[in-house]
Amino acid sequence: MDSFDLNNLVRPNILTMQPYSSARDEFMEDGQEMIFLDANESPYENGVNRYPDPQQRDLKALIATQKDIDPSQILLGNGSDEILDLIFRAFCNPGKDNVISLPPTYGMYNVLSTTNDIENREVVLDTFFQPIVQGILNVADEHTKLIFFCSPNNPTGNLIDPKRIEEVLNHFSGLVVIDEAYIDFAQSASWITRLAEFPNLIVTQTLSKAYGLAGIRLGVCFASWEIIGILNKIKPPYNVNKLTQIKAHDHLKKMETIKKGIRDIISSRDNLIKVLLEVTFVTEVVPTDANFVLVRVDNAYKRYQELLSEGIVVRNRSSQPRCENTLRFTVGTSAECKELVRILKKIN
Numbered sequence: 001m002d003s004f005d006l007n008n009l010v011r012p013n014i015l016t017m018q019p020y021s022s023a024r025d026e027f028m029e030d031g032q033e034m035i036f037l038d039a040n041e042s043p044y045e046n047g048v049n050r051y052p053d054p055q056q057r058d059l060k061a062l063i064a065t066q067k068d069i070d071p072s073q074i075l076l077g078n079g080s081d082e083i084l085d086l087i088f089r090a091f092c093n094p095g096k097d098n099v100i101s102l103p104p105t106y107g108m109y110n111v112l113s114t115t116n117d118i119e120n121r122e123v124v125l126d127t128f129f130q131p132i133v134q135g136i137l138n139v140a141d142e143h144t145k146l147i148f149f150c151s152p153n154n155p156t157g158n159l160i161d162p163k164r165i166e167e168v169l170n171h172f173s174g175l176v177v178i179d180e181a182y183i184d185f186a187q188s189a190s191w192i193t194r195l196a197e198f199p200n201l202i203v204t205q206t207l208s209k210a211y212g213l214a215g216i217r218l219g220v221c222f223a224s225w226e227i228i229g230i231l232n233k234i235k236p237p238y239n240v241n242k243l244t245q246i247k248a249h250d251h252l253k254k255m256e257t258i259k260k261g262i263r264d265i266i267s268s269r270d271n272l273i274k275v276l277l278e279v280t281f282v283t284e285v286v287p288t289d290a291n292f293v294l295v296r297v298d299n300a301y302k303r304y305q306e307l308l309s310e311g312i313v314v315r316n317r318s319s320q321p322r323c324e325n326t327l328r329f330t331v332g333t334s335a336e337c338k339e340l341v342r343i344l345k346k347i348n
């Protein structure tokens with residue numbers, strides 16, 4: 001395979017396009033007394049009558065400090081789902097290119113590949129839910145633009161072996177996307193610490209899970225400034241609204257509270273795992289580094305319905321490969337976990 005060349009990976013129409021320059025790209029409110037008559041906004045001040053900063057400078061500066069990375073290596077999106085879609089649209093030619101994903105995994109990779117008319121080549125994880133590197137490299141060809149790793153993986157919860165990801169990074173000349181939506185619950189370091197080593201690495205994170213802000217929709221993408229520059233060209237100018245920028249900024253300043261919440265979830269999770277093993281119809285609890293547990297039961301459809309009728313909503317993941325008869329439990333408060341276990345023992 002050829003060596004990595006970013007310009008060869010970008011869709012030609014996007015490589016040559018001029019990005020839309022918005023009014024707020026040229027001038028931002030920054031305390032200076034200016035009269036803004038450039039963006040057809042309402043002049044009546046209400047806190048959100050002006051368009052938001054298209055480059056989210058304040059928020060990126062804070063994230064850059066916290067993650068010890070340059071702001072030019074960050075792109076923010078309306079959830080990480082928007083970021084994943086931008087990656088597809090920047091690099092994959094519809095009807096021609098393909099991507100590789102590794103089921104059982106997050107369903108959006110397949111939804112986005114279908115939406116963008118990109119073939120999704122699926123290489124099922126092994127029985128320990130780890131990737132089969134040779135299998136992945138075997139199905140990759142010159143039209144394979146992206147390989148998706150989800151670590152910790154959803155719905156299984158396990159971290160993907162870093163040695164295997166590294167092997168793929170070293171032998172694949174397209175882009176490797178590592179979805180770290182659950183990394184804050186894991187003991188291992190984020191792949192963002194290794195961006196300098198791998199020009200073909202993209203890492204996505206989100207404020208929707210460990211940071212407790214699913215409702216504001218904020219996803220974060222980390223990559224080389226060259227990759228970020230390409231994604232910036234095609235992102236909608238005001239993709240992160242002002243309320244989201246303000247809320248995220250305020251929230252991220254309370255890092256001690258966030259970390260305490262994560263520690264509490266991890267300890268609830270570890271308790272939950274222990275007691276789940278006492279439930280007679282539970283046959284397997286998959287080791288997890290996330291805020292959920294995948295549990296194999298005797299009859300997932302039956303148990304799902306029984307939980308529902310007791311007022312507990314979980315996710316049935318049985319239709320995914322290697323996930324026959326599995327339910328995924330999100331770790332709630334310790335009271336919610338207790339209630340889950342009480343009901344599980346009751347419906348025994």
Ligand SMILES: *Cc1c(COP(=O)(O)O)cnc(C)c1O
Binds near residue numbers: 080150206209
């Ligand atoms: C929840 C989840 C996301 C979605 O993140 P948003 O930022 O809320 O869009 C992305 N990837 C995985 C694996 C997830 O489980």
